[in-house]
Amino acid sequence: MKYLESFQLGDVHIFSGKPMSTAEIMAFAREWDPQRLHLDVDYATSLHGSLIASGFQTMLHVFEPVMREFMAGVENLGGLGFDNLRWPRPVRPDEALEVKITVTGVKPSRSKPDRGVLSYSLEARNPAGEIVLTLETAAMLRRKGADGE
Amino acid sequence: MKYLESFQLGDVHIFSGKPMSTAEIMAFAREWDPQRLHLDVDYATSLHGSLIASGFQTMLHVFEPVMREFMAGVENLGGLGFDNLRWPRPVRPDEALEVKITVTGVKPSRSKPDRGVLSYSLEARNPAGEIVLTLETAAMLRRKGADGE
Numbered sequence: 001m002k003y004l005e006s007f008q009l010g011d012v013h014i015f016s017g018k019p020m021s022t023a024e025i026m027a028f029a030r031e032w033d034p035q036r037l038h039l040d041v042d043y044a045t046s047l048h049g050s051l052i053a054s055g056f057q058t059m060l061h062v063f064e065p066v067m068r069e070f071m072a073g074v075e076n077l078g079g080l081g082f083d084n085l086r087w088p089r090p091v092r093p094d095e096a097l098e099v100k101i102t103v104t105g106v107k108p109s110r111s112k113p114d115r116g117v118l119s120y121s122l123e124a125r126n127p128a129g130e131i132v133l134t135l136e137t138a139a140m141l142r143r144k145g146a147d148g149e
Numbered sequence: 150m151k152y153l154e155s156f157q158l159g160d161v162h163i164f165s166g167k168p169m170s171t172a173e174i175m176a177f178a179r180e181w182d183p184q185r186l187h188l189d190v191d192y193a194t195s196l197h198g199s200l201i202a203s204g205f206q207t208m209l210h211v212f213e214p215v216m217r218e219f220m221a222g223v224e225n226l227g228g229l230g231f232d233n234l235r236w237p238r239p240v241r242p243d244e245a246l247e248v249k250i251t252v253t254g255v256k257p258s259r260s261k262p263d264r265g266v267l268s269y270s271l272e273a274r275n276p277a278g279e280i281v282l283t284l285e286t287a288a289m290l291r292r293k294g295a296d297g298e
Contacts, residue, residue: 033216055228067182079204081235
């Protein structure tokens, strides 16, 4: 298991987000976000040059390797939230995204000695190196020894 | 079609988010967010009293009616981002969520007369009336007449 103490301020990790095909972009949009930008190729192309993925789907694809690798086996009590989430550029079909996270905080709680807050920033880039998603996030983790470990 | 001018500062809309079953919570977690809080009933129950849903899945369920109803037919150029997203309480299996959005901004762009920014805040509550998700968001919309309409 990993605890708050398993993370170091300034640590950087790089992950690979699975590309979304045109069919996957449309299927996701029909279920969760049925806007023309994600379903109507002509409309989306006139505005952005191609169909573009829902920002929700981009978020899932960007976080999937983070949750599966970086947060694997972590004694996580729960996510706290996101700040400053931005989608500065659209994500297009079949673009693999490079995901970089940087640990920005490892802070034991003052009031509850068994836990503390892990914070990190995230930046995702398309194959051209352009930033497509940024955010800051935090989660409440157990501290080592809190449980007698 | 709806344009920036279709929205009024202070407008409030209420939606209903579809509950997530235990099976749906686990299936989503396996694909996108394989943490024990969403997959291991004993672990999650010891910390939170029950299995709890991934915050990503909660977000999808909360936004689904918003995108399908409130944003239907809107000349949306694209979402800009989220601010102050918080998950103050866990969401448990089979909880229907009440979603309230309030329009907080309707601002024509100064530099581009064909568009402007729609902002709204969102608050989701569980059946006990407790807030489970809050955030602020904004999207870039076309203005009426920008296209000769």
